Amino acid sequence: xxxxxxxxxxxxxxxxxxxxxxxxxxxxxxxxxxxxxxxxxxxxxxxxxxxxxxxxxxxxxxxxxxxxxxxxxxxxxxxxxxxxxxxxxxxxxxxxxxxxxxxxxxxxxxxxxxxxxxxxxxxxxxxxxxxxxxxxxxxxxxxxxxxxxxxxxxxxxxxxxxxxxxxxxxxxxxxxxxxxxxxxxxxxxxxxxxxxxxxxxxxxxxxxxxxxxxxxxxxxxxxxxxxxxxxxxxxxxxxxxxxxxxxxxxxxxxxxxxxxxxxxxxxxxxxxxxxxxxxxxxxxxxxxxxxxxxxxxxxxxxxxxxxxxxxxxxxxxxxxxxxxxxxxxxxxxxxxxxxxxxxxxxxxxxxxxxxxxxxxxxxxxxxxxxxxxxxxxxxxxxxxxxxxxxxxxxxxxxxxxxxxxxxxxxxxxxxxxxxxxxxxxxxxxxxxxxxxxxxxxx
Numbered sequence: 001x002x003x004x005x006x007x008x009x010x011x012x013x014x015x016x017x018x019x020x021x022x023x024x025x026x027x028x029x030x031x032x033x034x035x036x037x038x039x040x041x042x043x044x045x046x047x048x049x050x051x052x053x054x055x056x057x058x059x060x061x062x063x064x065x066x067x068x069x070x071x072x073x074x075x076x077x078x079x080x081x082x083x084x085x086x087x088x089x090x091x092x093x094x095x096x097x098x099x100x101x102x103x104x105x106x107x108x109x110x111x112x113x114x115x116x117x118x119x120x121x122x123x124x125x126x127x128x129x130x131x132x133x134x135x136x137x138x139x140x141x142x143x144x145x146x147x148x149x150x151x152x153x154x155x156x157x158x159x160x161x162x163x164x165x166x167x168x169x170x171x172x173x174x175x176x177x178x179x180x181x182x183x184x185x186x187x188x189x190x191x192x193x194x195x196x197x198x199x200x201x202x203x204x205x206x207x208x209x210x211x212x213x214x215x216x217x218x219x220x221x222x223x224x225x226x227x228x229x230x231x232x233x234x235x236x237x238x239x240x241x242x243x244x245x246x247x248x249x250x251x252x253x254x255x256x257x258x259x260x261x262x263x264x265x266x267x268x269x270x271x272x273x274x275x276x277x278x279x280x281x282x283x284x285x286x287x288x289x290x291x292x293x294x295x296x297x298x299x300x301x302x303x304x305x306x307x308x309x310x311x312x313x314x315x316x317x318x319x320x321x322x323x324x325x326x327x328x329x330x331x332x333x334x335x336x337x338x339x340x341x342x343x344x345x346x347x348x349x350x351x352x353x354x355x356x357x358x359x360x361x362x363x364x365x366x367x368x369x370x371x372x373x374x375x376x377x378x379x380x381x382x383x384x385x386x387x388x389x390x391x392x393x394x395x396x397x398x399x400x401x402x403x404x405x406x407x408x409x410x411x412x413x414x415x416x417x418x419x420x421x422x423x424x425x426x427x428x429x430x431x432x433x434x435x436x437x438x439x440x441x442x
Contacts, residue, residue, distance in 0.1 A: 085385025
């Protein structure tokens, strides 16, 4: 048991600080919709943080009557330019998930409802106080998605809410298998176990516990080393080792293993895409996908939603049928063509028939009509000018701390060591806790 204690102490001291960073940063990344993560900024951060900020834009709109007038939206807010993108002015701190426009108006999905552009300013049209993650506009109605789980129909002219519903799918339409690459990401990002926010709360539980264990572990070590305050150190040890910590071993093990896979997703990409997880063994969340509406489209006749399985259609919002397989990250309609951006899946279009979309960047965020042609706005590869910042957001700071790029790209190996250490600490800590419980009984 002495050797086990020394092993536990070694890995705790060696990896505790990194685990503390991963735990705290992971907790905040679980709640990336919090506004202060983007309104709080820092100067003099590494280039990796400013690069991370460039990926926070989700929408791009060009005024058809004035090509130099453009609006860009994302997590950092809404920005406007009148010189083609050479300089931008911030219009709002609202988070923007998408801009949809036609000859009758320009509308935006935001963290505070649906907004309409009127006389150069954004005005709330409907759903104030609710986080809208996707919208689609048709001749008479606006269809909005609230927090990826509720569909809301809004009268376009007045903003009156006509109906709100939850997508209920028949089990026969949810029989797809999942590639290991998708499954690993779903598990690590808190959406791969149970329906709703339960998976996210499990991740939060693991993040909080590992942070507290790291801090209390260092305190126990310091108190024992100084041989002072023995009563306090014994109480702290009991607080450090308890049922809450043991139960957290399950989510922490999942986070550790999936984190290692994601640290090396580039090198392991071929392997992870070659392994298929059968639907029969997938966790319960894959049997409903109620809270998995990533994109929406309505053409006045047919509703379509996009989730991690693909595109589903319905005429009455009651009976849903799978129409196209593959994660539908974004759906943007331009005239009579629906463009679907894939996440780990092919891009495609629908014009009455489904077609593969060649040449478009992976996971494009928006479709823009410019110079009489269709172009794709992407945070990875795009010719469109976006706002430039001399600072970086708190979110970018936390993200780069979590993936290690804040320090160096080689930091992933330190994260790997911390993940392996966490597994060893979980095993040795549980064994020691059970051993001490047995001793106390006699």
